[in-house]
Structure formats: structure tokens, C-alpha cells
Amino acid sequence: MRISIFGLGYVGAVSLACLVRDGHEVVGVDIDASKLELITAGKTPVVEEGMVELMEQVASCGRASVTTQARQAVRESDISLVCVGTPSAANGSQDQSAILRLAEELADAICDKPQAHVVVFRSTLVPGTVEEVLRPLMEAKSGKKDGEGFHLCFQPEFLREGSSIRDYDKPPLTVVGANHGYPVEQLRALFGHLPCKFVQTSVRAAEMMKYTCNNFHALKITFANETARLCDALGVDAFEVMDLVCQDKQLNISPAYLRPGFAFGGSCLPKDLRATTYLAKVHDVDVPMLAGILPSNRNHLDIALHKLLATGKRRIGFVGLSFKTGTDDLRESPLVALAEQLIGKGMLLSVFDPEVHLARLLGANRSFIEKHLPHIGGMLQADIQSVIESSDVLVVGMSGGPVFESLATHCRTDQYILDLVHLPNRSAIAAKVVGLCW
Ligand SMILES: NC(=O)c1ccc[n+]([C@@H]2O[C@H](COP(=O)([O-])OP(=O)(O)OC[C@H]3O[C@@H](n4cnc5c(N)ncnc54)[C@H](O)[C@@H]3O)[C@@H](O)[C@H]2O)c1
Incomplete structure (x- = not known):
């Protein structure tokens, strides 16, 4: 393929070298003339394992060229990979000055080009940049539309400095964020041979x-x-x-615990985190990250509380009370903490949890619930239907086919559901379903 690469730093220079090595014709663009001179001379502009040898081959094979002119590079290629820097600004925000300047230059070049050019943003960009900033800018400047006169997409770069050639050849994943099929097919032709999954997703x-x-x-x-x-x-x-x-x-080392959901709780994680941070304090060891976990978890619970109070309704039904589906352990369950707060605010609660039977609760589990929800006996209902029917608002904190089916069967259009489990059948439920943060 004929490729142009904008920005010949760590990402751009390694990409140029590897793409030329793989038989493509590549034109490199940078505003730093010294980098272009090095590449022309067969030298590497970045210190990376294997780049010295690779750049010698690149210079001698005749498939690489360099320029400072965006217009020329766009004219001489079918696809552009944008790898300019996106450093931190003084206030911590992303400094997008380089990418904004470049987007204007690319738009000017695209304006003059009869064929629909593909632009792949590979620089790390804060979510929304391509669709809300770069696309409108390039459409206005070029007078052409994304998906018609040109094609924008975003492909995150995963290479690591120090092992970038190896990472280029064996990335963990190829991810392409695109709204149209054409750029995805172009990138599949370019990177589809790599030994990893090729995944298409949204740009954001x-x-x-x-x-x-x-x-x-x-x-x-x-x-x-x-x-x-x-x-x-x-x-x-x-x-x-x-x-x-x-x-x-x-x-x-697995996907366990990496799915968004409600706050964690139970008889182990909160108490063991507290013991760990206490131990650290006793030994004068600062562990701000570990110490920040419980406050963050509390923040998650507060979001649920605020959403429920904002409905202005008083009759609240809980589907699930224990700290996770399939157990009757109520100790430090975030649902119990939520219920406790709501009762304190004068709400009327009813609760369905098929695992929780008051008569069977023993030991620490029983004393926990007696302390935190002393009137639990009056709230527990034996069937989910009566909780659904008697509530204006439902808090769904447990998963499972029967729960999902009951919600689809018994909910009314005037009800509000706070979904803490990411319900898979939202569209089948008559009530207004609002996710905790999804
Ligand atoms: N370095 C890494 O390991 C790595 C890994 C993954 C992703 N990234 C991301 O990739 C992007 C590039 O990172 P990098 O480390 O290669 O950056 P870098 O600072 O090493 O290189 C950026 C290059 O872009 C050039 N440039 C700036 N404006 C330009 C313009 N208008 N036209 C042409 N060239 C221009 C600069 O002169 C420089 O050579 C960043 O967004 C970074 O976050 C970097």
C-alpha cells in the first residue's frame, strides 16, 4: 500500500520502518527537519532495539521517502497514519495543538485530492476528539464529508518504548474505531496478518x-x-x-473483577482493606492507592443513593440484598448500606432476596443485619412479584434469568428501575431503566 506517516517520533518512526520492511511504500512527514535528514541518511531518529539495522535497510530499499509537506504526502499515498505527539498541558489537560494544526493541513490536502483519502489517528486522543473536534474541523476546512470525501478512524497504538519493533509485530490486539467499513478494510489489509485479534468498535x-x-x-x-x-x-x-x-x-491475572457493577462488600474485602491500611499506618508506610479504594467504593454507593433520592418517590423495592448474587451473606453488603440510608431518609422499603431467610441467618451474619436493618423482618417478601407491584422504584442488585423474566413480566411503565447489574433485557422491561453509571 502507499502510506503516509505524520510525526516521526517513537511511534511514527518505528511504524515507518516496519511498514517499509513489510513491502509498503511509505512517505514520512515531520516538522523537525533533523529527523527527516536522519531517515534519509539511513539512521534512526529514535533509540530503539533493532532500529539501527532496520533503518539502514529502509534507506537502501527505495520504498521510503520523507517530506515536510502534508499536501505532497497525502497526494502520494492512499492512507495516512497520524502519530504526532499529544503531551500534557500545564493544567494536566491534553495539549492538542500539534494534532489540530495537522488536521488543518490534512484537510487542505484532502480538499485538492479527488480520491477519498483514509486518515487513521494513532496518537492517543481524549475520548470525543475525533468525532467532536477533528471531524468538524476537517469537514469545514475541506468542504467534504467524513465517510464520503474522506474517511476518519482511530486505531490506538500499543507499542512500548524499548521493545517497539517486537510489539509492532506482536501487538496484544488490533483495535479500530470507525463509523464506516472502508477504512476498516484498509486497516485489515495493512494489519490483519498480525498474530492477534482484529476488533472493530466505535471511535469513542x-x-x-x-x-x-x-x-x-x-x-x-x-x-x-x-x-x-x-x-x-x-x-x-x-x-x-x-x-x-x-x-x-x-x-x-484474569478478567475476574473487571466488569463494572455496584460497590463491593461482603465479609472479606472491606475488612481486609481496612486492616491493610491500618497496618501501613502503624508502620509509617504511605499507601495512597490502597487507602483510596474504600472511599472510592463509598462514592459508588453515594451515586446510587443520589439517583434514588432524586426520583422523589418513597416506595422502594430491593431485588437482592446480600453482597452478591447466590449468597445469604449480608455482612457489609453495599445493598444493606444503601437500604439503611434510604430508611434514614424516610423511604418505605420492601425486599426480595431468595437466599435470605431471616430464620436461617446465624452468627455474625445475623448480628450484622440486626444492627443495620433491625426491621428487616417487616420488609422481606417471599416473592419478587409483590415487591415489584408494591414499589414505585426498584433497585435491582441481583442477576439471574428468573429475576430478569419477573421484571419483564411485572414492571409497569410508571416505575423507575435503578439497574446495578447491567440488565441484559432492558428493552423487554416496561419500566424506565436507569443504569448506575452505564
Ligand atoms: N511513545 C510510545 O511508546 C507511545 C505508545 C503508544 C502511543 N503513543 C502515543 O502516540 C503519539 C506519538 O507518541 P511519540 O512518543 O511517538 O511522540 P514523539 O513526541 O516522539 O513524536 C511526535 C512527532 O510528531 C512531530 N510533529 C508534531 N507536529 C507535527 C506536524 N504538524 N506534522 C508532522 N509531524 C509533526 C514531532 O516533530 C515529533 O517528531 C502520542 O499521542 C503518544 O501518546 C506513544
Whole structure:
């Protein structure tokens, strides 16, 4: 293919080298003339393993050229990969000056080009940038429409400095955010051979996914580092601990616990987090990330409370009360905490939870509920239908086919459902369904 690459930093230079190596014709564009001179001379503009040898081959094979002129690069290619920098501004926001300037230049070039050019944004961009900023700007400046006169899409870049050629050849995933089929097919032709899944999604999801990946990586590093600080204070080998943690591929290194939902609770996580942060305090170890987890969890509960109070309705039915579906453990259940707050605000509650039978609750579980919801006996209903029928508002905190079916069968159009479980059959339910944060 004939490709132009805008921005020849770490991402752009490595992409140029690998695409030329793979047989494509590539024109590189940068405003920094010294980078262009290096590439022309067969030298690498970035320090990366394997780039010295690769750039020598690139210069000698005749398939690479460079220019400072966007118009020329667009004319001489069918597809442009945009890899300019998007650094932090002083206030922490994303400095988009380079990409905005470039979008104007690209629009000018597209204006003159009879064929529909494909522009792939590979720079990391805050969600909404392509559709709300770059597309309107380029449509206004070029006088052409996205999806007709040109095609915009977003493909997050996952390579890591230090191993970027290896990462280019073996990415974890190829993700393309696009609103039209044509650019996706072009990118499939370019990257479809790579040994990973090729996934098409919305432009915004692709933009957000890149941030979410980087945030997750930062979170993992900080988690390991805070654990190491605490281990050090306790005389425990942090490497041994983290190695053991990583051997659990079922709950730890897995998709477990990575699905959005309601606040966590139960008899273990809150108390063990409290004990961990207390231990850290006693040993003068700062663990701001670990210490921030329970306040964040509380914030999640507050969002539910505010949404329910904002309905202005008093008769609230709970579907589910225990801390997760399939258990009768009420200890530190966030649904119990929510119910407690609502009762304090004068709401009238009814509760259905098929696992919770007052007569069978024992020990710590029983004393917890007696302390937090002393009048639970009067609220518990044996069947879901009567809870649904007697409520203006429903809080759905448990999953399962029978629950979903009952909601579809018995809900009325005048009811409001706060969905804490991401109901799979929203459209089949007559009530107004509002997700907690989805
Ligand atoms: N570095 C990484 O490992 C990495 C990994 C994944 C994603 N990203 C993202 O990719 C993007 C590029 O990162 P990078 O580290 O390669 O940046 P970089 O700063 O190394 O390079 C950016 C290049 O863009 C050039 N440039 C600026 N304005 C231009 C214009 N109008 N026309 C042509 N070139 C122009 C600059 O001169 C520079 O050479 C960023 O959004 C970054 O967040 C980087």
C-alpha cells in the first residue's frame, strides 16, 4: 500500500520502518527537519532495539521517502497514519495543538485530492476528539464529508518504548474505531496478518480504551510498588508475594473483577482493606492507592443513593440484598448500606432476596443485619412479584434469568428501575431503566 506517516517520533518512526520492511511504500512527514535528514541518511531518529539495522535497510530499499509537506504526502499515498505527539498541558489537560494544526493541513490536502483519502489517528486522543473536534474541523476546512470525501478512524497504538519493533509485530490486539467499513478494510489489509485479534468498535470506545489500558498499567505498577513498601516494613519478600499473587490466574491475572457493577462488600474485602491500611499506618508506610479504594467504593454507593433520592418517590423495592448474587451473606453488603440510608431518609422499603431467610441467618451474619436493618423482618417478601407491584422504584442488585423474566413480566411503565447489574433485557422491561453509571 502507499502510506503516509505524520510525526516521526517513537511511534511514527518505528511504524515507518516496519511498514517499509513489510513491502509498503511509505512517505514520512515531520516538522523537525533533523529527523527527516536522519531517515534519509539511513539512521534512526529514535533509540530503539533493532532500529539501527532496520533503518539502514529502509534507506537502501527505495520504498521510503520523507517530506515536510502534508499536501505532497497525502497526494502520494492512499492512507495516512497520524502519530504526532499529544503531551500534557500545564493544567494536566491534553495539549492538542500539534494534532489540530495537522488536521488543518490534512484537510487542505484532502480538499485538492479527488480520491477519498483514509486518515487513521494513532496518537492517543481524549475520548470525543475525533468525532467532536477533528471531524468538524476537517469537514469545514475541506468542504467534504467524513465517510464520503474522506474517511476518519482511530486505531490506538500499543507499542512500548524499548521493545517497539517486537510489539509492532506482536501487538496484544488490533483495535479500530470507525463509523464506516472502508477504512476498516484498509486497516485489515495493512494489519490483519498480525498474530492477534482484529476488533472493530466505535471511535469513542477505541479512544477511551487506550487511556483505560495505560491507567490499568499504571495501577498495576503502583499496586506492586505499594505492596512492596508494606512488605519491606513487615520483613516479607515482596517478589515472593507478587510472584504467588500472579500464579493465581483464576481470580488475580484474569478478567475476574473487571466488569463494572455496584460497590463491593461482603465479609472479606472491606475488612481486609481496612486492616491493610491500618497496618501501613502503624508502620509509617504511605499507601495512597490502597487507602483510596474504600472511599472510592463509598462514592459508588453515594451515586446510587443520589439517583434514588432524586426520583422523589418513597416506595422502594430491593431485588437482592446480600453482597452478591447466590449468597445469604449480608455482612457489609453495599445493598444493606444503601437500604439503611434510604430508611434514614424516610423511604418505605420492601425486599426480595431468595437466599435470605431471616430464620436461617446465624452468627455474625445475623448480628450484622440486626444492627443495620433491625426491621428487616417487616420488609422481606417471599416473592419478587409483590415487591415489584408494591414499589414505585426498584433497585435491582441481583442477576439471574428468573429475576430478569419477573421484571419483564411485572414492571409497569410508571416505575423507575435503578439497574446495578447491567440488565441484559432492558428493552423487554416496561419500566424506565436507569443504569448506575452505564
Ligand atoms: N511513545 C510510545 O511508546 C507511545 C505508545 C503508544 C502511543 N503513543 C502515543 O502516540 C503519539 C506519538 O507518541 P511519540 O512518543 O511517538 O511522540 P514523539 O513526541 O516522539 O513524536 C511526535 C512527532 O510528531 C512531530 N510533529 C508534531 N507536529 C507535527 C506536524 N504538524 N506534522 C508532522 N509531524 C509533526 C514531532 O516533530 C515529533 O517528531 C502520542 O499521542 C503518544 O501518546 C506513544
